[in-house]
Amino acid sequence: MSAARFQSGDTVAVSAAYPPGHVRTPYFIRGKSGVVDSIAGAYPNPEELAYGRDGMPALPLYRVRFKQTDVWPDYAGPANDTVVIDLYEPWLEPTS
Amino acid sequence: MSPHDGPGHDHEHDHGPHPYQPDIEDSGYTERMVMAQAVEELLIEKGIITADEMRAQVELMDSREPALGAKVVARAWADPAFKQRLLEDVNKAAAEMDIDTGHIPIRAVENTPDVHNVIVCTLCSCYPRLLIGLPPDWYKSRAYRSRTVREPRVVLAEFGTEIADDVEVRVHDSTADLRYMVLPMRPAGTDDWDEDRLAELVNRDSMIGVSLASEPK
Numbered sequence: 001m002s003a004a005r006f007q008s009g010d011t012v013a014v015s016a017a018y019p020p021g022h023v024r025t026p027y028f029i030r031g032k033s034g035v036v037d038s039i040a041g042a043y044p045n046p047e048e049l050a051y052g053r054d055g056m057p058a059l060p061l062y063r064v065r066f067k068q069t070d071v072w073p074d075y076a077g078p079a080n081d082t083v084v085i086d087l088y089e090p091w092l093e094p095t096s
Numbered sequence: 097m098s099p100h101d102g103p104g105h106d107h108e109h110d111h112g113p114h115p116y117q118p119d120i121e122d123s124g125y126t127e128r129m130v131m132a133q134a135v136e137e138l139l140i141e142k143g144i145i146t147a148d149e150m151r152a153q154v155e156l157m158d159s160r161e162p163a164l165g166a167k168v169v170a171r172a173w174a175d176p177a178f179k180q181r182l183l184e185d186v187n188k189a190a191a192e193m194d195i196d197t198g199h200i201p202i203r204a205v206e207n208t209p210d211v212h213n214v215i216v217c218t219l220c221s222c223y224p225r226l227l228i229g230l231p232p233d234w235y236k237s238r239a240y241r242s243r244t245v246r247e248p249r250v251v252l253a254e255f256g257t258e259i260a261d262d263v264e265v266r267v268h269d270s271t272a273d274l275r276y277m278v279l280p281m282r283p284a285g286t287d288d289w290d291e292d293r294l295a296e297l298v299n300r301d302s303m304i305g306v307s308l309a310s311e312p313k
Contacts, residue, residue, distance in 0.1 A: 024271050026218050028245070041201070043273040061272055068248075068267075077249045081265045086272035 004060040005089055010036045012064060012092040022050035025091045033095055034066035037084055060089040157225055164195055165228035165277060166298035170291040173282040198226040205268060206279040212259045213278045214305030216244040217270045224275040228303055245269060255306040278305040285312050
């Protein structure tokens, strides 16, 4: 595994990409920005594992926290509600 | 006596046709069911797994139940050092109690007066099975999976769980390699309770986050 590109507290954006095949990044979070909550380790790439390959090198996996009001513009709950999603590094881009 | 014996069911069949009870096969196989069966047969035929290993794994899954998770939560309530270890690594902490939770990492997220956590898997139905057993059917439903991330407070209210507006509702979508359980808050008025008694307050739904731990009676 390569060193993790992002650290806790970094603001990141999820790629607004729509590749074919097996992916573990939910549609609703693509293109949204959040903050890295923690690094959950490194795991074989599920997009490769799904097709019988070994998924190596392992990818850093991040727990990224999003404000619900950023994810859903018409979110009906309080502004401090959040959703935390586990995302593999290639799906994340720095925001700046 | 089997449930089919007894008065009114004496198998003489002289009082009209017996109502037909459909068996599971009568609903018909879907393509995916046939595919799963075919893969299982191939794995066994090619000697990759044995039928007994397959059976034993199903039996292992079926042996898990929410009471195991409840014991772990009760220990965390009673022992602050254990709670710290649980929040770092559920598998390791459970192993201290001789509970083998397998190789899939499980993490605990702690409810506090400021944060209420709830778990969902929007992509499929990931669940900490080896700690709290098989997920309830509603956990796997499209309604729960889509609505919990979209309108969590409405879903919680349908489960009878009202969270104050000044408490953050934090939804955890287990999309990847980890599984999550909620560490619910310890109910007030249980200060002198031992672990066995505390464990009785930990219901399954409180470890998913759609409910709170039960109040002491």
